Amino acid sequence: MRPLEGVRILDLTWVLAGGGGPRLLDALGAEAIRIEWRDRLDTLRLAGPFAGPEPDQSKPRGPTDPPANVNRSGIYNDINSGKRAISLNMTRPEGREIFKRLVAIADVVVDSFTSETMRNWGLGYEVLKSIKPDIIYLQQSGWGYKGVYSGFGSYGPVAQAISGLTEQSGLPSPYPPAGWGYSYMDWSGAYYCAIMMLLAVYHKKRTGKGQYIDGSQLEPSIYLTGTAVLDYAVNGRHWQRSGNRAIAKPAAPHGVYRCAGEDRWIAIAITNEEEWRALKTEIGDPAWAAEPRFATMAARVANQDELDRLLGAWTAGQDPFALQERLQKAGVAAGVCQTAEDRVERDPQLRHLNWLIPLPHPEMGTWPVKNIPFHFANAEVDQGGPLGRAAPCYGQDNDYVYGTLLGMSPAQRAELRQGGII
């Protein structure tokens, strides 16, 4: 049995910062029903990489059919695995009436629209609560509803820029910030989307009460800026970038060093004298390593530029993975800067942990999807969710939701389809 069995989520999220939240609850056993409409699809449905050859766009399509490649995005497949999906035109009053019928049989409503959208549709919390008194409504907008920027949009890079995460990453000035080379706040935003839903579900199980949560992508981003705010509040110190050097405790050498091959690097972190001795032995106890300027941690920290240069000269010709294995055997914390190829094709530990799970998809076939990293001893928990499948096709679960759950006859469903409602 899965821990969230019986919890039904109406999923009105987009891309990853929203969409990744219900994904995780699916893995835990919830039933997330993704609500989509062909005229305003999740951009990920239309973004590559696609599985297999480009579909034929010239085939005739019906009045409410989505674009032909809508079910083949690899990224969408990863982020929405385990979910159900229905097509529903929420811009039409008839569509919103059907949505209200779904609210009556749901536990959680989650959206990641900009903050006024649901209210403009007459679907604010008060309305949802009048339909289902214990409903949990998580509004996961960019900036949150309350506040002066509530109408602003957000993507991961925007959240990272404003919060300070971008400025915190990179080599010291005069280098500019390096920032994050991906939307860190998309997965991290999704984690907080999941966290808030889970906390509210637990609270409801204990008290019977639902609630409204005014979530955002920006605040978790601020939450992850760590001690920088406190250092300013207490010491008046502004954040300064320091590349890959250690900030919380003295450590040297501490950085990444070039290895053999194009753009291959190994991270080495020495946090005590025992590790330094082990590293020196592996290098072959060269004369430079015995010099007084590297004799203590404080001395090494003070002379890091030169230390990095000398260590880099030693790593430069070496195979990164062989060096990693050798240094780890000697008790030195070392790890290759791994690419996606390294992780997918070679990393023996990730393979041991079954980090990718093959999940079937009706159009794409079976592809690997990133599995959840929490391994339960008793409950069945994996990214296929109770359905054991990858992301849904557009409208894949219309029969289940409109037929089985809402009891609409095939004739009613056909009429709604003809009318451009489902």
Next chain:
Amino acid sequence: MADAFLSDVKVLELGDEKGEFCGKLFAGAGAEVIKIEPPGGAPTRLNAPFYHDQPNPERSLYFWHYNVGKRGATLDIAAPEAKPMLEKLIAATDVLIDSLPLDTLSGLGLDWSALQKLNPRLIYLVITPFGRSGPWRDYKATDLVHLALGGPMMCCGYDPRPDGTYDTPPIAPQMWHAYQIACNQAFIGAVGALIGRETTGQGEMIDLPIHQAIAVSTEVDVPIWIYSKKPVFRQTGRHAVQRISPQAQFQTADGRYAMLLIGITPRESAALIDFLKQKGFGGELTEKFAEPASRRGPEFNAALNRALTQCMGAFGFEQLWKEAMRKRISWAAIRLPEENLADEHWRMRQTFAKVEHPELGETFDYVGAPTLAEQCPWRTGPRAPLVGEHNREIYARLGLSDSQVEELARKRVI
């Protein structure tokens, strides 16, 4: 007192920085978190920065930040007298967070089956660098090594040279993100298990390998490899993708930076060109690229880049972004974390919180809630515990008298 999400949940935290952020999340959500430290205090009390730069176990801002809202007791868990105390603490908790070195608890006879006997309802969360088994089980790691092996570093850094090679290293974004990434997911698993326990009445053991948690948290690099077998290039202040994309980060008149997400949709491109024109930097763009269909390709990108470089360079980093945002252009100031403290938006949402340090007679601004939940407000405070601050209270619950607690302290058991 207002309601809290986890007001009836008790958490026991054993270990180091690997699990501290997870305990912080539990405390924020309203659980009672008891942090067990070795006598003298946890090693993370010596992590920088420090109050007035004084290295001291009571003055680590690192410790304050990651342990706000917790209670603290000291215990040398390896001491013979400690075992029955630890067992009683475990019997009385809902969640046990264990980020001790591998096999520490099982080495004390407290493996999962023993823990289940002590407390059949226990949620036992084990946070390890690489997992409890597998070829890299005994590898050593740090935040930096995790961000290297897990994948973030090869996505983060600076543009390559024109020939596609790099003269700058991959970058590990700083602030102990390895543990923050892992603990977010550990918390998700643990709250999921608490929900499951409402139905089954049974406990659960959850294994959380930090390496895996990080490896699944990058974005497009893995799907691009799986579906296209192509590598990605790391690029300054923007996504690592298969090709070099247009510049997205620009220096501003005050020597700071602002960013812009370019060309998500034709509507956004049109809005951006209008905005640049309005600011007096649209000349070339509006003349040569009046037709929306012409707004693609290297020539257009170069013209847009020139206009943006000039416009950004003419204003301060905070000056234009709100106006651009109102026009639905994804333009943002690149702020320092502390620059959010003065922002009205966060003040209205109580995103930052004041935390009192009575023994210093001072109150400081902390990062507060990751979301606004008015019915179950996030809790930020009281300040992190002093070394052994709650020993008497916590050990009184185990039936120990004050004099017994003093005796244990003399023997350095607590």
